[in-house]
Amino acid sequence: MVLEKMDAVTVKNTAGSNFSVVAEPFPSPPVIERPLDKTVGQDLLFGKVWKWLQDDGEQVSSIGLYGMGGVGKTTLLTRINNELLKTRLEFDAVIWVTVSRPANVEKVQQVLFNKLEIGKDKWEDRSEDERAEEIFNVLKTKKFVLLLDDIWERLDLSKVGIPPLNHQDKLKMVFTTRSKQVCQKMESTKSIEVNCLPWEEAFALFQTKVGADTISSHPDIPKLAEMVAKECDGLPLALITTGRAMAGAKAPEEWEKKIEMLKNSPAKFPGTEEDLFRVLAISYDSLPDEAKKSCFLYCSLFPEDYEISQRNLIQLWIGEGFLDEYDNLQEARNQGEEVIKSLQLACLLENGRSRFYVKEKYLKMHDVIREMALWLARKNGKKKNKFVVKDGVESIRAQEVEKWKETQTISLWNTDIEELREPPYFPIMETFLTSCEYIESFPNRLFTNMPVIRVLDLSNNFELKVLPVEIGNLVTLQYLNLSATDIEYLPVEFKNLKRLRCLILNDMYFLVSLPSQIVSSLSSLQLFSMYSTLVRSNFTGDDERRLLEELEQLEHIDDIYIHLTSVSSIQTLLNSHKLQRSTRFLLLFSERMNLLQLSLYIETLHITNCVELQDVKINFEKEVVVYSKFPRHQCLNNLCDVRIDGCGKLLNLTWLICAPSLQFLSVKFCESMEKVIDDERSEVLEIEVDHLGVFSRLTSLTLVMLRKLRSIHERALSFPSLRYIHVYACPSLRKLPFDSNTGVSMKLEKIKGKQEWWDGLEWEDQTIMHNLTPYFQPIEHPRDSSH
Structure with missing residues (x-):
């Protein structure tokens, strides 16, 4: 309907109007103008x-x-x-x-x-x-x-x-x-x-608040103005606040001083506390409980623009005790995910960059929101040393370290910690995170000066080789992460960490062994993670088996993330109902394994270079059932990430029909594989395909170097969640499982492959080809498939 103009006082009953009877007009003006500056970028x-x-x-x-x-x-x-x-x-x-x-x-x-x-x-x-x-x-x-x-x-x-x-x-x-x-x-x-402004519009808004006279007053100022505006990360209120503060600043030295202030002490910048942080903090005040508030503030411990692994973040929250009201780790993880959703819905936390090829989700904090969170964590700036976060600081002065005596949380990133060689006593410090490129060791006294430490994250200290035996003094420790370090030995004093709930030892390629009875001594341990460590270190099959036996002795173990390389250790895992129930993430690397039994509880499965692997079975509690005969009402509900690489005798992955939650599937270098799903080998497929939801949640499909692969699925599937397809060096794959009845996923973003492969595909319906072609991106090499 065409909207017609009306008199400000009287409503006319015109042809085309929806009204045959009109009540008494409003005595006051229909619209009252409100003050508004010139808008930018909307x-x-x-x-x-x-x-x-x-x-x-x-x-x-x-x-x-x-x-x-x-x-x-x-x-x-x-x-x-x-x-x-x-x-x-x-x-x-x-x-x-x-x-x-x-x-x-x-x-x-x-x-x-x-x-x-x-x-x-x-x-x-x-x-x-x-x-x-x-x-x-x-x-x-x-x-x-x-x-x-x-x-x-x-x-x-x-x-x-x-x-x-x-x-x-x-x-x-x-x-x-x-x-x-x-x-x-x-x-x-x-x-x-309503999003933050892109750079061009953000800088335009900033300049309007600074004023053209100030911007043009000195040839150095336009470049300095860009540096100030970039600190606002596109947030209009921050651009307006800082722009007004810089209006009239015509000396480059004044700009340089303010830039330093924004980087190191943004709360001191004129107008920031009253006009910016207090406004933004209303969102924090509106969070419904203290647990969510603590979880939010915790995100500010990471550097500016840092993308935080959601899984690692939730594990840290568990270590901190923010999710202690839950009886087991699964409930705590679920609640952690709910907290993240609530923070995202409140626009306090954002999604990181999408990675179609991994299950792992990443999060990030807007730069200004992060500064506001740090200001809140420091009690509105009144207790600056309560929450110490340093990133990229070349050196920390001894006098500054001395002020940290009353700190509860220290987070150091890419920072020279030479002054910690003589650390002060930290009587109330509960959290210590550090990721510094050149640290080879920590002073012994550091770990004797933390009497109430709860969380210690030393991950990604790539040069760290030695862990002091004094770490055994940290009897209050509940979370320890040593991932991606060069540590060769764990001291036997580890046995003293009786309260430790989370131990994470991923990507420790130089770790020689774990002393006997260390793991089994950690009586409170609930989460143990050690993937990509065993396959590259000097661990033997006996070491793996002993580790699994020690894990089985732990009363409270809930989550195991592990990488196994020997048939004997894999068999030890399969023989233990307790270990199978606890294993969430399993990476397998074994040249001699020819049969794999899957636990119902597995969430992530990576199989690499298992050249003898021919078949997969599913383990229902104590009964092993071949997938083609498994009960219709049971399936691998938790499995969402599967990677198969270098399994030369594997013919198909028909057992994936038992995984309705599957999101990520990558199959590479399996030279005998002819079909991903083989109808002839499945007795349930024809009857149960809709019920099981084959590939209904799949978001990413990668197929590389599968010379004999002829079919993904012989029937067309809807793939309602599919976003990404990557096919390389699969010359026999001539059809994709789409037709006019199933259509194309509304979420589809990319199909990548060689141009000659795409041109040679056979289509039963040309409409599907035309619908899919806009998503195709030709590549010449697998490395071109970065998402």
């Missing part, structure tokens, strides 16, 4: 929202604008309000309400009372329900736009007196919130995220 977003407001055909009744604090949501809403005044669309009124916290029905009703000029006799001494009835009676015949700013929780519009959003298409609502979850709870027809 044109596309504004255009999309404006189209939704105009287009009745899409039946868009409510629009949710969500995003982190200071990103420009209120600015966008103000622009919508003022544009409604300019265009005079056929709305009887535009009503603006700043809701804030808590979502108070009475407050919203009062705004409507003032706008609608309801008689006092119908308002004073009336109940909330009676006032709602009066508001409803006035609004039910009107066509209006409701603009709600700063919603933090669901607002019950019916209690206010707002007619239903679908009430004869008379109401349009646009609201802003920092939480995507609020959009869901408000049942918005459309939700759109």
Whole structure:
């Protein structure tokens, strides 16, 4: 419907209008203009929202604008309000309400009372329900736009007196919130995220606040201005705050001083604390419990722009005790994932770069949000040394280290720690994280000066070769990570770590052995991770078997992540019901293994160079069942990541029909493989394929150097979650399992392979070829397949 202009006072009953009867006009102006500076970088977003407001055909009744604090949501809403005044669309009124916290029905009703000029006799001494009835009676015949700013929780519009959003298409609502979850709870027809500005627009906004006169006052200032603006990472509120602070600064030395302040003490930068951090901190204050707040602050321990492994982060939270209310690690991990979701919905945590080829998820924190979190962790800057985080500092002065006596948390990244050679006593320090490139050893005294240490993460200290025996003094330690170090021996004093719950020893290629009875002495151990260590170190099959036997003795062990290389150690694992229940991540490297039995509990399976492997079976508790005969109601529900590499006798992977949760599948250098799924070998496929959901969650499929591979699946599948396909050196693969009935996944992003392979594919339906061709990207070598 074409929207027509209306008089500001009288609503005309025109042809084409939706109204045959119009109630008394509003005495006050239909739209009240709101103050608004010139906007930068919101044109596309504004255009999309404006189209939704105009287009009745899409039946868009409510629009949710969500995003982190200071990103420009209120600015966008103000622009919508003022544009409604300019265009005079056929709305009887535009009503603006700043809701804030808590979502108070009475407050919203009062705004409507003032706008609608309801008689006092119908308002004073009336109940909330009676006032709602009066508001409803006035609004039910009107066509209006409701603009709600700063919603933090669901607002019950019916209690206010707002007619239903679908009430004869008379109401349009646009609201802003920092939480995507609020959009869901408000049942918005459309939700759109307001993001930070790209660099060009961010710098343009910054320059407008600094002023052209200042920018052009010295030839060095434009470059210095770029350096300041980049510290804001595209966040409009930060750009405005810092830009205003630099207005009139015409000496390069002043800019250089402020840049140093932004890098080292951003809270001291003019306006940052009051105008920026306190505004952003409202999101933190709105988190529902202390556990979520602690988890959020913890993310600031990592360097700027650092991508945090979700699994590692949750393991650290478990070590810190943030998730202690749960009885086992699986429940704690699940809750950790829920915490991450809630932080993301609150726009306090972001997804890291997508890695289609790995199950591992990565997270990151916006630079300004991170600085705000550090400010909060340091008690609004009043206890600077409570939370010490250093990144890329060439040297730390002895005087500064001396101030760390009262610190609870130290996080050092790429920082020279020479001054820790004579460390002070840390009576209350609970967390010590360090990742420094050139550390070869730590001073003995360091580990005697931490009487209450709970979390010690020394991972990625690539030159670290020696661990002092004094580590055995850390009797309060609950989390220890030594991954990606050059440590050769673990001291026998490890036995003293009776409270240790998480021990992570991944990628320790120089580790010679584990002293006997060390692992079995860790009586509180719940998580043990040691993958990619055994295969490259000097561990023997006997060492592996002994390690597994010690793990089996542990009463509380819940999660095992391990890499095995010998048939005897694999058999030890398969013979133990307890070990099978606990193994979440299994990497196999064995040239002699010819049969593999899978546990129902396995989540990640990597098989490398098992050249004799011919068959796979599934172990249901104590009963081993060949996959082609396994019960229909049972399957590998937990398995989501499978990598097969160099298994020359493996003919197919038909057992994958038992893995409905599979997300990542990579098969390489399996020279005998002819089919991924073989219908002829599966007795359940024809009946149960829809029930089992073959490949229904698969997001990434990689097939490399499979010379005999003829088929992925003989029937077409829907692949509803598939995002990435990579095929290289599979000359016999002439068909892909798509047809016109199954269609193409809406999530598909890339298909990579050699051009001649793509050109030689056979298609039963040319429509599918045309639909898939836009996603194809030719490559000449497997290394070109980086995602």
